[in-house]
Structure formats: structure tokens, C-alpha cells
Amino acid sequence: MKKVLLSSVVLAALIFSGCSSKDPSIDATKDTSNQGAQASTSGETVSTGIDGGDSNEMSMSGLESKLQSVFFEFDKYALTDDMQSKVVGNADMVKGDSHGYVVKVEGNCDEWGSDEYNYALGLKRADTVKASLINQGINAERITMVSYGESNPVCNEKNKECWAKNRRVDFKLLP
């Protein structure tokens, strides 16, 4: 017995209500916030004058390049003695030539996971470094933190040396 179910279905407005028009695309580098502007995206700088702005940027970039990254053991966020001495060296620079800048402490992890826990591990590394900077006399108000988890590797090869390079905290200067 042939049973034929015949139905003519117009789906555009029903099943694909969420897809009936292509989802609009936005450019995240342009802030369309209704609640006022959040901090500008990375890479943008605001200068008060052409000469002064360029000079500040050069100076900040030059100082930043002297701040050394701090590395961590696998799945750990405690500072080893040699890494602690690096933080002390960086703290001296932050108190000296870089005293006019905010310090952004960036936590990073190796490639073993993109879940929240890995980001939290990166944050705990950044927080350990922040605590050490404060112990060296840096005002906590001058320090901001972020974790990039596994999304900001400096090395993409699949070996232990590369993974070790990615388990790190970087230092950036902000005006």
C-alpha cells in the first residue's frame, strides 16, 4: 500500500527564520557600542602632536623591547628563582625609564587546550607576575592584566622547546 505524504513547504520564513537573511557582518575594529566608547583596539594610539606622538611611540616601543618575558613550567603558575630575577629586572625598568606608562601583563599558555581553564591558567601566571611587581614597589594601579590562553603563541612547532616558549608572560607598555 503506497502511502504518499505530499506537503508543500515554504521554509524561508519558518524553518530558516534565523537564516532568512544572511547574518549581518560587523567589523570589530570599529566600536558601535551604544554605551559609549570602550578603550580603542590594540594598535591604535592617540597622540597630541605629530612630533611628540611619534617620539612617545618610539620611546615606548624601545622601552617595551627591553622588558623580558617570563617563562613557566608545564601546567604551573609559580615563578622559579631565575624567572623571579627576571621580574625584578623588569620591575627596575618599570620604576625607572618606564615610570610614566601603564604595564600590561599578558599571560599565555601552550597549545594544550583552548577552554576557559587554559585561559585561567594564563591569568594566574599574569597574576603571579603582578604580585611580584607589586612586591618590588610598583603601584598596583599601574598594572593591568589579560590572558590570551593558547591564542598568542610565539612558536608554532610541535616540540617541547616550542611549547616551553609559549608558557610565558609578556610585558607591554600603555600610555
Added chain:
Amino acid sequence: MRFFIWLWCFTFSLLGSDATIEVIKKTDALPLLAVENATSGLNDAVGARFARMLVSDMNVLSIFNVEQETLHVNYNDEPARENRNKDYVLRFVLTQADGTYVTEIKFYEKNHLVLQKRYSISQQDLMIFVAHSIAYDVNERMGEAPVEWMKRKVVFARLTANNLSEIVISDFTLTYQNAVVKGGHNVFPQWGNKDQDVIYYTSLSGVRPTLYRLDTKTGVKRKMLDSDGMMVCSDVSDDGERLLLTMAPGGQPDIFLYQVRSGKYRQLTFYSGIDVGGQFLGDDAIVFISNRLGYPNVFTKKIDSKSVDQLVYYGKSNVACSVHGDYIVYKSRETSNAFSANTFNLHLISTKTDFIRRLTATGVNEFPRFSNDGMAVLFIKNYLNQSSIGVIRLAQNKNYLFPLKVGKIQSLDW
């Protein structure tokens, strides 16, 4: 004697309803199905591509042995001679008129027409969703458990370079992809409502991690709030009114409950280590990941109580999970080695039994997400430099992988 036979049958029926019990593959016993392409008025490549979509979707249904070759036929003829020995034939024809793409299907059982249906859609790049709807209807005609999840959209973050990632809406096979947030460093997207037209995501482009709300119908983006160190929307309540956030105002990642209407929030966890990945468990409890025992594991607590209970007792590094009813699927590290590749697998447990079922075998498997009906799990698989979306069909004991061609999947929601 009759009693023991009855007891044996009853015991197996109980086991069969437990998703932690592994189902033995029955590939040889599945009925044969062939897909026939009757498209003639459009470019051959369009019809051939749609045929591949249908073959893939029929495979994912896991109820057929699907013939990989697709015959070209006339729509109104009987099933092709080569296919008359098949148990089932699915025939389709594509036409286009006035900017509308129309798909008609005939579904034959033992050469008898049992289902005929017509679908129309306005955009060709959404054809994969027509294939998913056809699969849904065929599955329903076969009397199988619903596969509503096939028609849902996936949102994921795609890493394209260091500190550069975009938010992409796709189907579960990644055939359809539309980047809705481009530029900058955007991670952890989360659907904000059941209609899937609101997305919460984190921008790491500014000084502080910031949560944004994007209305995909209008394209309007709104800043919600920010936090030093970390800001992630981990889950949205069923009614879209409450969010579980991970924030770190004092450098300690903890879980917060955020009220969407009022903008008010309160802290739910207070551990000095790591508390992340909160997910609603009913209306009054959450499940989350914490390292409060010295290693990451899955815990639960009532929203209005300070008491915390351990939920998973297997594995020493369980760093992500998804919950549906009594079932928990979690990511567990199988190896803990700084000097060689590590394996992370997904495991399924029930809070009602002691069974543990391993769902994956190789690579880094993470970000498990139950479907709404709990019958499937979506996850990210990274293996040999290839990033894929995986679908696990729990009752059928089958896994399917859909690789991403460019970039790496950071996180997803279903």
C-alpha cells in the same frame, strides 16, 4: 524459567536506555539507501554538490548504509534500475525561479513512494540547511528519535593568526560559514537566546577583556561589561535572562551570575585558585570547573548556597564539561607530559550509575556541548594540525568529523 527470561530482557532494556553503555556497531544490519539526483535545469556542479550534502547527512542519521555514488535520473521516473534492490531511495531535484531555490524530494521504501516534500529558500549558500531539513524529515518518517539539533546553527571563534580571531556562524558540518565579527581578537561566543539571533562574545582587543552583545538581525553591537584579566560568558539560561560569567576583578578567576535586564551581578564562587566554565544545572544550581582539590575537576553548587560538591570522581585533569539531565560529558587529560604530545579525550558519565564511557580516542578533544535533547555531543577536535567540529551520536555510538579548511577553532556553542 519464564521469570528469568523476563528478568534478562528487563535488564537489557535498562542498559539500553543508559547512554553510558556502549552500543555495539550494527553496520551490516543497516538498510541500504541510495541518493538520486534529478536536477537538470541548473549548473551540474550545484546538483552534484547538493547530492554530496545529502549523502553526508544521510550518513550522519546513522540508520542507513548509504551508497556513495549518486545516479542522475528523471524526477518522475520510477527508481533507477540499479537502485531497485535498495531498501530506500531518496531522489531530489533542484530548480530556481525568481530568486528562489526550490528543492523537491521523493523518498521510496522498497520502490514505493512514502514521502514527498517541497522546500524553498532564497539564498543558495543556505542550501545545506535544506539538506539538514530533508534529513530531519526522512529520520522522522523512519520513526527514529528526533534530530532537531541538525537544523540548529553553530557559532564558533576562528583563530586566523596570533591575537586575531573572528566570530563565525555555521551549520554543524561547516559547509555554511558566515563571519559576523571580523577584525581584532574575539573569543568564546555564546548564543544569547533560543532563536539564535543574539551572540555574546569576548573581545581581547582592548586594554581589558570586554563582553559584547551582538544582535545578528540588526548587526548592532553593545558593550556589556569588562574585567581585568578575564571575561567569558560561559552559559546563558534557557530564558536568556541570566548569564554565567567568568571574571577576575582581583586577579582570581571566579564565577558570577549576571542579570541581563538589570545589569546587576553577584559572585557565586570564592576560591582563591581557579573557578571557571559555569553552566546552569536547572534553575537553582551550577556546574563548574575548579582546581580546589589541587587539580582541575568538575564541581556543582546551589546558586544560593556556599556548599560545593565534587561531581566527577574519575580522572585527574578534567578541564571542561557539558551537562544534560543526569549525564555529564567532560574533557579529561589522558597524559600529563611537558615533553611530548598530550591526549585529551571526552568521557560520558551518569550521576545515577558508575559507568564511564570514553567517547574519543586520539588528539585533543575539547569544548563538549550537549544537544538540546541530550542525544548528541558537539565538540572541537584538534589532531595533526587539523581543527574540526565533531558530532557524537550517543545512542548510535558514531562520531563524525567536519574539518575547518582555514584557521583553528578556539571555542563554540550550539
